[in-house]
Amino acid sequence: MKTINFEALFSASPNPYVLLDLSLTIVGMNDAYLHVTMRKREDLLGRNMFEAFPSDPDSSSHRQLRGSLEKVVREKTADYLSLIEYAIPLPSGQGFEERYWSATHTPLFNHNGEMTFILQHTVDVTELHRLRNLARTTILPSGPSALIETDMFRRAQAVQEANQALSEERQHLRGLFQQAPGFMAALGGPDHVFTMANAAYLQLIGRENIVGKPVRDALPEVVGQGFIDLLDRVYHSGQPFVGRSIRVHLRQSSGDVREERFLDFVYQPIFDPDGQVSGIFVQGHDVTEQKRSEEALRESEERFRAIANSIDQLIWATQPDGHHDYYNQRWYEYTGVPEGSTDGEAWNGMFHPDDQERAWGVWRHCLATGEPYHIEYRLRHRSGEYRWVLGRAQAVRDEEGRIKRWFGTCTDIHDLRQAQDALRESRERALRTEEETRRLASILAERVTELDAANEEIQRFAYIVSHDLRAPLVNVMGFTSELEGAQAEIERFYRNVRQADSNLISPEIRAAIESDLPEAIGFIRSSTVKMDKLIRAILKLSREGRRVLAPEPIDMAQLLEAQRHSVAHQLHERSAILLIEPLPDLTSDRLAIEQIFGNLIDNAVKYLHPSRPGRIAVRGRHLGANVIYEIEDNGRGIDPKDFERIFDLFRRSGVQDQQGEGIGLAHVRALVRRLGGTISVSSRLGEGSIFTVVLPSYISMSSEAA
Structure with a gap:
């Protein structure tokens, strides 16, 4: 029973x-x-x-x-x-x-x-009922007796109604106490005996049947943790105690294992009519999980700083208005300035006087338009020398497209710039000897090698950061699922309260439960899904950049026939055709070639013009030691100002009504360059586009381009 x-x-x-x-x-x-x-x-x-x-x-x-x-x-x-x-x-x-x-x-x-x-x-109410009947059947319908009986009946009836209202209010308050989301309990006397505890409190301590027991008997494990002393202090002083993120070890059920929890709580003294403390009211919230989506964030930030401080690039970040608020350690080592001295707008003072106005103008333009920041300027080195650096920055946007942060890098290109300037001067004056030219070319090649190594370091950095970003993202996705579960419980409780007494529900509560909470959880879910896709794409791009190429003879007609089969459904839906004209074969990395043409054909299908039947053609020809392939479509076309931008990471062109992260064409260009080739585009808005890919007819392992 x-x-x-x-x-x-x-x-x-x-x-x-x-x-x-x-x-x-x-x-x-x-x-x-x-x-x-x-x-x-x-x-x-x-x-x-x-x-x-x-x-x-x-x-x-x-x-x-x-x-x-x-x-x-x-x-x-x-x-x-x-x-x-x-x-x-x-x-x-x-x-x-x-x-x-x-x-x-x-x-x-x-x-x-x-x-x-x-x-x-x-x-x-027997006596009240009898009194009512007596009043109705009395033989003296008027006069003092009738008035006295009537008044007595009214008083008795008022007492009954007051008792009923008091009982209903008591039940309502007890129901609210039991169903409150925070844990609550009441303790009586100097021994702190439990007189009541709500469901959240019992769930926290993992046991029941504690009413009537002192705290030291009901929760013996907390005796040595200082909580009895706190209760004694509140009881004797009459002063409340407020605790924030207080650690407590609780024994769950009948086991010996203690679980660590973190609590926000208040010990509030309860005073009797004489002003003496008669008990203590306990109220609080379990903030263990919050203390942990915080420890995880702190550890993630520490890992990011460790990674950012371990690479050679100078890394910086700003607020949306361009206010600089972060530099990695490499920046301070390179410039030799005290930490924090270049925050805000003080960074511009680090540039050569002849470069300050130009750099500031470019930066203001990027802040106003959101365009990527790309500039070469002379930065003051800790030695006092001004050295040429390449400055780049990219805006990070939220779901609505608003800029949330700017992240940028500075790369020392002083030696390369000097080599380029020297080489240009030698060509202009034609006074350099062949030996000097070889020396400069050697310097240039050495710097290119160093830049290639730096590029590889950046790829590893992107991989590590993307991988570490997944850890807190997985936690966010998991806690979102828990929020969705909690939302269902809240909505059920909300329905019960609404059925019991709709007057208890204020417009603010109704809006919060019926609109604000579902909207917020839906936004978190869609944002995490989008971020997860983006991180996966970055990881894929980073891994592909480190994959060893494996050259093999490739039948291009056969490869493209397979590509046509993979997009047959999309072609049919859009009433489009894919024509494969005569193509030269080549010896290259099959996976890279498949990804290059797969991305280009997918884009051509995706951006066909809706007002006419789609037509996509692939053709090719030999050109010396190279082969040229063209992918032509009669789709929407691309604005000439976007010809270069579409190959940048996270950049797209035209109306964004198709799914994508802005990685595909950047990936294609990276693959083409690794194979030792080039890619370009020509297009006219509303008429179509032609992507031209030039690749060597044959590559070997030793000829792989960085």
Whole structure:
């Protein structure tokens, strides 16, 4: 049989209470109930309500009581009987006493929101009912006696109504206490005895049946953790205690393993009418998970800083308005300035005076337009020398396209710039000897090699950062699922409250539950999915850049026929055709070639013009030691100003009504360059585009381009 510590909760109440399970079996009652019914506890426990208090099934009182209880079970809402006649068996079988009652039947729910019990609160209104009848049947319809009886009746009726309102308010407050999202408990006396605890508190400590027990007996594991001392201090001083992210180790259920939790809580003293502390009210929230989506973020930031400080590039970041607020350690080592001295707009003072106005103008233009920052300028080195560096920056945007941050790098190209300047001067004056030219070419090649190494370092950096970004992202996605689960529970509780009393729901609560919360969770979910796709794409691009090429003879007609088969469905949907004209074969890396042509054909299909049948043609020819391939379409076309931008990472052209992350063409250009070739585009808006790919007819392992 189901049990509940009913007596401990209601023993002190002067009002009669009885607890029924859903089969209407009596599982608990208080002393006041035994008094008014003149029964013993052992005579009632475990018996059906109508067996313990028999009545004629055809009587109106029997039908009235059963109907009310069945309505509570069926509709899971409270029901009230303002007046019901129900005789009480007298002790020792001496017959029945006619009694009149007012009853309230309230459903009770468990932690999962399932209805488990019915609480019956009864009020004996027999004398009030008799007084009412007397007032109605008195032979003195007027005069002092009638006035006195009428006044007495009104007073009695007012008392009954006040008691009923008080009972309803008490039940409502108890329901709110039990269903509150934060944990709450009340402690009485200097020994801190539990007098009540809500569901959230019991779930936190992992045990039940703590009412009536001192804290040191109910939670022995907290004795040595200082919490009893805190309670004693609050009780004797009358001053509340507020704790933030307090660590506590709790023993769950009957096991010996203790679980670490972090809590925000308040110990609030409770004062009696004489102003003395009679107990302590405990209220708080479990912030363990928040303390952990924070530790994880801190560790992720530390890893990012460690990585950023380990590479040779000078890395910096700004706010959307261009205010510099981060530099890696390499910046300070390179420039020799104190940390923080170049924050804000002070960075411009690090440039050569002849470059400051130009650099500042380019930066202002990028801030206004959101275009990538790309410039060469002279930066003051810690030695006092101004050295040429390549400055680049990219804006990071949110879901609505608003710029959230700028991330940039500075790469020392001083030696390369000097070599280029020197080489240009030698050509202009034609005074350099062949030996000097070879020396300069050697310097240039050495710098190119160093830049290639730097590029490889950046690829590894992109891979590591993208990989580390997935760790907190996975946590965010997991906690989003938990939020969605919590949302369902909140919505169910919200529906129950709305059915019970819609006046309890303010417009702000209604908007928060019905609109704001689903919108926020949906935004988090869509943002994490988009970020996950982007990280995967970056990881794929980074891995592809490090893959070893494997040259093999490739039948281009066969390869493109397979490509046509893979897009056959999209071609059919768009009433388009893919023509494969005569093509020269080549010896190259098959996977790279498949990805190059796959991306270009997919883009051609994706951006066909909706007003005419689509036509895509692939053709090729030999050109010395190279082969030239052209992919032509009659699609939307590309604005000439975007011819170079479309090959940049995360950049796209035209109306963005197709899915994509802006990585495809950047990946294609990187692959073409690795194979030792080039790619370019020519196009006219509204007419179509031609992508031209030039590749060596044959590559070997030793000829792989960086």
